[in-house]
Amino acid sequence: MKALNLHAVGDLRYEEVPTPVREEGEVLLKVKACGICGSDIPRIFKKGTYHFPTIPGHEFAGEIVDADKPELIGKKAAVFPLLPCRKCASCQVGEYAQCSDYDYYGSRRDGAYAEYIAVKEWNLVPFEGISYEEAAMCEPAAVALHAIGLADIKIGDTVAIFGAGPIGSMLGLWAKASGAARVILCDIDPTKVEFAAKMGFDAVNSAQTDAAEYIKSVTGGRGADACIEGAGASQTWECCIKSVKSFGHVVCMGNPFGDMTLSQGCYSQLLRKQLTLRGTWNSSYNDAHNDWRTALDAISKHIIDVRPLVSHRFALEDYQKAFDMILGRKEFYSKVMFIPA
Ligand SMILES: NC(=O)c1ccc[n+]([C@@H]2O[C@H](COP(=O)([O-])OP(=O)(O)OC[C@H]3O[C@@H](n4cnc5c(N)ncnc54)[C@H](O)[C@@H]3O)[C@@H](O)[C@H]2O)c1
Ligand SMILES: [Zn+2]
Ligand SMILES: [Zn+2]
Incomplete structure (x- = not known):
C-alpha cells in the first residue's frame, strides 16, 4: 500500500x-x-x-x-x-x-x-x-467536548475562547450547544477571525483589540462566565484570567509554546476572583x-x-x-x- x-x-x-x-x-x-x-x-x-x-x-x-x-x-x-x-x-x-x-x-x-x-x-x-x-x-471534537465539560457552562452564559483553530472553533460550537448565549472567539490571525465571524461567533482580533476590555464591555463589566485557553501562549492565559468573572472558570487546553507565566497583577486576580482553573487532557x-x-x-x-x-x-x-x-x-x-x- x-x-x-x-x-x-x-x-x-x-x-x-x-x-x-x-x-x-x-x-x-x-x-x-x-x-x-x-x-x-x-x-x-x-x-x-x-x-x-x-x-x-x-x-x-x-x-x-x-x-x-x-x-x-x-x-x-x-x-x-x-x-x-x-x-x-x-x-x-x-x-x-x-x-x-x-x-x-x-x-x-x-x-x-x-x-x-x-x-x-x-x-x-x-x-x-x-x-x-x-x-x-x-x-x-471529542477533545473540545472534554474541555467544554470542564468549563461549567450554563444556559445563557458568555463563553470566551482564545485561539480560533479547528479545536477552538469546535469549542465554540459545543459552547453554543451547551446553551451559551454569547460565544466570543479571539485570535491574532485575521483569516481565523474572519472565519469565526462567518461561523456566527462574536469574533475578536486580539492583535488589534484589547480582548479583555471588549469582553468586559459586552458583559456589563462582569466578565465572561468561562474562558478557555486554546492557543498555548502566556498572553492568552493572562487574557483568560483578566476576562473571566469572579468565581468563573478558566480551562487550560492549548499546548504551551514555552514557559507559561503570569504577571503579578494577573496572579492576584486569580486569587481575588476565586477562580477555578482547570487543565484538560484528551x-x-x-x-x-x-x-x-x-x-x-x-x-x-x-x-x-x-x-x-x-x-x-x-x-x-x-x-x-x-x-x-x-x-x-x-x-x-x-x-x-x-x-x-
Ligand atoms: N489539552 C489537550 O488535550 C489538547 C488536545 C489537542 C490539542 N490541544 C491544543 O489545543 C490548541 C488548539 O488546537 P487547534 O488544533 O485548534 O490548534 P491550532 O494551532 O490550529 O490553533 C491555534 C490558534 O491559536 C491562535 N493563536 C496563537 N497565538 C495566539 C495569541 N497570542 N492570541 C490569540 N490567538 C492565538 C492561532 O492563530 C491559531 O488560530 C493547540 O494548542 C493544541 O496543541 C490540546
Ligand atoms: Zn489530534
Ligand atoms: Zn494504563
Missing part, C-alpha cells in the same frame, strides 16, 4: 510499505479520511516520533474490510487512537487518557496517513449516516463517560456541524502541497484532510 512514512525529522516520504496484517482482535480498516492535527506539524518537522520510521495520523475514519467477526466487514468507524496499558491506576478506573504506559496510533505506532491500518476492535467507534470526513473530525473513552460516542452522536444529528471546518483536502501523494500551505500560513485553513485513494 501507499503511505506517508516519517524516516527522520523533516523526512516524510510517500512510499510503498507492506499492507498491515491484522492480528486477532484487530480489524483492517481502509482509511477514507485522516485529518492533519496541529501536533503532527512539530512531530514531522521538529521533534520527531518515538522511533523511525513511523506513519503519522491519528484523526481518522474508514471502512472495515477484514475482521474476526464477519458482521463488522463493510461497517464504517472512527478510531480512538490511544491503546491503554490496562494495568495502571488510571486504566483501572477507565480514564485511559491518563494511562502511564500507553501506545498511540500515529505517534508511538503507525497511524493513518496510509491506505490501510490495522486497529483493535476496542478502539472502533462505529457510525453511519455521516461522511468519513465528519467522522474523522470526531477526535478533535478525552474520556469509557462506558460511563465517553466523549467519542457523544461527539459522534452530536455530529450525526448535526447538533454541531463540523463540515464547514474542513477547509482543504489532499491526496496522500500531494502531502508536500498540504504541508507547504500549512507552514506558509499565507491562506486561511482550518482542518486539512488527507483523503487516501
Whole structure:
C-alpha cells in the first residue's frame, strides 16, 4: 500500500510499505479520511516520533474490510487512537487518557496517513449516516467536548475562547450547544477571525483589540462566565484570567509554546476572583463517560456541524502541497484532510 512514512525529522516520504496484517482482535480498516492535527506539524518537522520510521495520523475514519467477526466487514468507524496499558491506576478506573504506559496510533505506532491500518476492535467507534470526513473530525471534537465539560457552562452564559483553530472553533460550537448565549472567539490571525465571524461567533482580533476590555464591555463589566485557553501562549492565559468573572472558570487546553507565566497583577486576580482553573487532557473513552460516542452522536444529528471546518483536502501523494500551505500560513485553513485513494 501507499503511505506517508516519517524516516527522520523533516523526512516524510510517500512510499510503498507492506499492507498491515491484522492480528486477532484487530480489524483492517481502509482509511477514507485522516485529518492533519496541529501536533503532527512539530512531530514531522521538529521533534520527531518515538522511533523511525513511523506513519503519522491519528484523526481518522474508514471502512472495515477484514475482521474476526464477519458482521463488522463493510461497517464504517472512527478510531480512538490511544491503546491503554490496562494495568495502571488510571486504566483501572477507565480514564485511559491518563494511562502511564500507553501506545498511540500515529505517534508511538503507525497511524493513518496510509491506505490501510490495522486497529483493535476496542478502539472502533462505529457510525453511519455521516461522511468519513465528519467522522474523522470526531477526535478533535471529542477533545473540545472534554474541555467544554470542564468549563461549567450554563444556559445563557458568555463563553470566551482564545485561539480560533479547528479545536477552538469546535469549542465554540459545543459552547453554543451547551446553551451559551454569547460565544466570543479571539485570535491574532485575521483569516481565523474572519472565519469565526462567518461561523456566527462574536469574533475578536486580539492583535488589534484589547480582548479583555471588549469582553468586559459586552458583559456589563462582569466578565465572561468561562474562558478557555486554546492557543498555548502566556498572553492568552493572562487574557483568560483578566476576562473571566469572579468565581468563573478558566480551562487550560492549548499546548504551551514555552514557559507559561503570569504577571503579578494577573496572579492576584486569580486569587481575588476565586477562580477555578482547570487543565484538560484528551478525552474520556469509557462506558460511563465517553466523549467519542457523544461527539459522534452530536455530529450525526448535526447538533454541531463540523463540515464547514474542513477547509482543504489532499491526496496522500500531494502531502508536500498540504504541508507547504500549512507552514506558509499565507491562506486561511482550518482542518486539512488527507483523503487516501
Ligand atoms: N489539552 C489537550 O488535550 C489538547 C488536545 C489537542 C490539542 N490541544 C491544543 O489545543 C490548541 C488548539 O488546537 P487547534 O488544533 O485548534 O490548534 P491550532 O494551532 O490550529 O490553533 C491555534 C490558534 O491559536 C491562535 N493563536 C496563537 N497565538 C495566539 C495569541 N497570542 N492570541 C490569540 N490567538 C492565538 C492561532 O492563530 C491559531 O488560530 C493547540 O494548542 C493544541 O496543541 C490540546
Ligand atoms: Zn489530534
Ligand atoms: Zn494504563
